[in-house]
Amino acid sequence: MSGEADFTEIDENGERVLRFSGRLTVARLGDVPVRLEELGIAPDRADISAVERIDTIGAWILHRLERDYGTEIAGASDHAKQLLHHVSCADEPQPARLDDRNLVVRTVERVGAATIEALSSLKGLLAFFGGLMIATGSVIRHPRRLRLNAVVQRFETVGLAALGIVGLMSFLIGIVIAQQGAVQLRQFGAEVFTINLLGRITMRELGILMTAIMVAGRSGSAFAAQLGSMKLAEEVDAMRTIGIPPMEALVLPRVLATTLMLPLLGFYAAIMMIMGGGLLCWYELGIPPATFISRIREVVPMTDLWVGLIKAPVFGFIIGLTGCYFGMQVEGNNEQVGLKTTAAVVQAIFLVIVLDAFFAIFFSSIGWI
Amino acid sequence: MSDEPIISIRDLKNAFGDQVVHEGLDLDVRQGEILGVVGGSGTGKSVLMRSIIGLQEPVAGEISILGERIDMATAEENLDLRRRWGVLFQNGALFSTLTVAENVQVPLREFYKYLDEQLLNEIATYKVVMTGLPADAAPKYPSELSGGMRKRAGLARALALDPILLFLDEPTAGLDPIGAAAFDELIAELKEALGLTVFLITHDLDTLYTICDRIAVIADKKVIATGTIEELLATDHPWIQEYFNGPRGRAAVAAQG
Structure with missing residues (x-):
């Protein structure tokens, strides 16, 4: 049958x-x-x-x-x-997907499209920055419009909630730096300079940089995903219709949170790194904590702290801005949320490192060596 | 043959925690009919559909489809049953990362691996055209289509495997009256052409009047009445009277002439 x-x-x-x-x-x-x-x-x-x-x-x-x-x-x-x-x-021939062109044309087209996209995303980021400045200006003129609750809530998720992981990461990195430094410097009998290495590199560079990377991965991605799914669900449009500017309600609190939290987290990370390194110096090189601390105070100039603390809010701002910008770029389907979140993290880390290089040149040319 | 119900539900009970949605619900869907299911919001119309298609495990009761108890069926038999029905969800539930044509191909690829690429494309396109979409909608993404077009695309996917049973969850919700009427017509036409049996959840009185052969009314956790509109009007349940004799009900009757 x-x-x-x-x-x-x-x-x-x-x-x-x-x-x-x-x-x-x-x-x-x-x-x-x-x-x-x-x-x-x-x-x-x-x-x-x-x-x-x-x-x-x-x-x-x-x-x-x-x-x-x-x-x-x-x-x-x-x-x-x-x-x-x-x-x-119902017979009307039509391909299931419109990309049946040859490989060379497609490759060239892709390169072109990627270039245009990279440039336009940079341009878009600049425009977004402008929009945020306008929103900030209007909030400064009408301080009541600042959503203090939203800001404080972001402080918690960006700053407080990151203490554990940033602390642990920094502590371990401190140990690694001190250990590697000790091994190399011992060859010249100069292992005492491990303290110089540790103190200066953490305060000036690594404390802030590692924290920035961590925050970009933790909070920048979260911003992009949050705003992206809000955009998809038309929540952002709903806000606009009600008369709440999304720039003020969504973007400003987030950017403010990363900008203000990153110096604090960065300083905390540097201290944790020094503690980790100090522990290793005590254990491996036999330098007691009291000596270690007094050496740190002698070899790390105040300007190193300033270098770190000046860079941190800039990095935080960049991370918050790119996260929010890419979140707001989401359109169409769910896959976009994933793509834009990735783009937000990659761009944020890239921009942070480029800026860090500029800062390094700038600070050494003004004599803060 | 046509007297044998294609879906038969006996003594169904559904509950979420303490909240009982259905209790002692009986319902038969006959072969070749369009059965409209109506009921107030929250009476569990969608839950009923989900329990028939196996997305919601009932607390008690039995559901047979094509003479097979779905709760007794093995995983393999279940898969076999699944090929014989198509489901259109309320918002289409199209996969957003695939084009419309690829959406239609998903069930075909899953179940019939021997179909070649060319044939798959042709099948997808004629299904799309059959549901009243222009052929150039096939390579588009769902996000590029309007709400009404998305419903049609969802219908094309539901019909991909040539099912004999079609479940529609509020197919005309959110469509303009002209689009809704056209969609009703399409369902009636496809039902005739493909010999479908249709289980249709709706709030649209015009749909009930124009295309449904029978209507099942859900209230008080069970199906309180089934029959043609005339038969329902003859009952004196207050909800049914209010539903069909309210201002909207009367307007729908007037529209039918």
Whole structure:
């Protein structure tokens, strides 16, 4: 009963006839489409009187024969005729996806599109920065419009909640720096300079930089994903209609939080690194904590602290800004949320490192070496 | 043959924690009919549909589809059953990262791996055209379509495997009256052409009047009445009277002439 679809080729009074049998349904088609494809000569007639059941996909296979070879379909039941009529009415060729161009053209096109996108995202970021400045200006003029609750809440998620992970990471990095420094400097009998290395590099560079990377991964991505899904759910549009500028309500508190939290987190990270390094110096080099601290105070100039603390809010601002900007760029579908979140983190870290290089040159040229 | 119900539900009970949605619910869907399911908001119309298609495990009761108890069926039998129905969710539930044509191809690719690329594309396109969309909608993404077009695309995916049973969850919600009427017509037409049985949840009185063969009314946690509109009007349940004889109900009757 439940026969697979099949057909035989026979010669009837000089006409090539395909005699179909079994169930011409999607579940039972088997190799019929492939075999039909391989037919060398056009059949004149297809006899489907022995077909037990037919669905639209079976009808489509027959319709293809009729269309491509001019085969006459014979012996169709009323139901089959109806299906054939329906599918033939719906025959309008169209690819499933519009990218059937050749590889070279596609590659060139992709490179071009990526370049344009990189430039336009930089331009967009600048425009977004401008928008944020305008929003900040209006909030400064009307301080009541500052959403203090939102800001404080962001302080908690960006700053307080990050203390654990940033602290642990920094402590471990401190140990690694001190250990590597000690091993190398010992070769010159200069292991006491491990303290100089540790104190200066953490205060000036690593404390802030590692924290910035951590915050970009933790909070920048969260901002992009939050704003992106709000954008998709039309929440942002709803806000605009009610008369709440999203720049003030969503972006400003977040950017403010990263800008203000990063110096605090960065300083905390530097201290944790020094503690980690100090522990290693005590254990490995036999420098007691009291000596270690007094050496740190001697070798780390105050300007190192300023270098770190001046850079931190700038980095925080960049991280908050890129996170929010890419979140607001989400449009269309859910995949965009993922893409833009990735873009936000990558861009934020990239910009932070580029800026860090500029800062390094700047500070050394003003004599804060 | 056509007297044998295609879906039969007996003594169904659904509950979320302490909140009982259905209790002692009985319902038959006959072969080849369009059954409209109505009920106030929160009476569990969608829950009923979800329990029939196996997305919601009932607390008690039995559900048979095509003569098979779905709660007794093995995983393989369940998969086999699944190929024989199509579902259109309220918002289309199209996969947003795939084009419309690729959405239609998803069930085909999943169940019938032997179909070649060319045939898959052709099938997807004629399904799309059959549901009344222009052919150039096939390579577009769902986000590029309007709400009404998305519903049609969802219908095309529901029809991908040539099901004999079609579940529609408020197909005309959110469509303008012209679009809604056109969608009703499309469902009636496809039902005739493909020999479908349709389980249709709706709030749209015009849909009930124009295309439904029978209507099941859900209230008080069960199906309180099934029948044609005339039969329902003859009952004296206050909700049914209010539903069909309220201002909107009367307008729908007037529209039918």
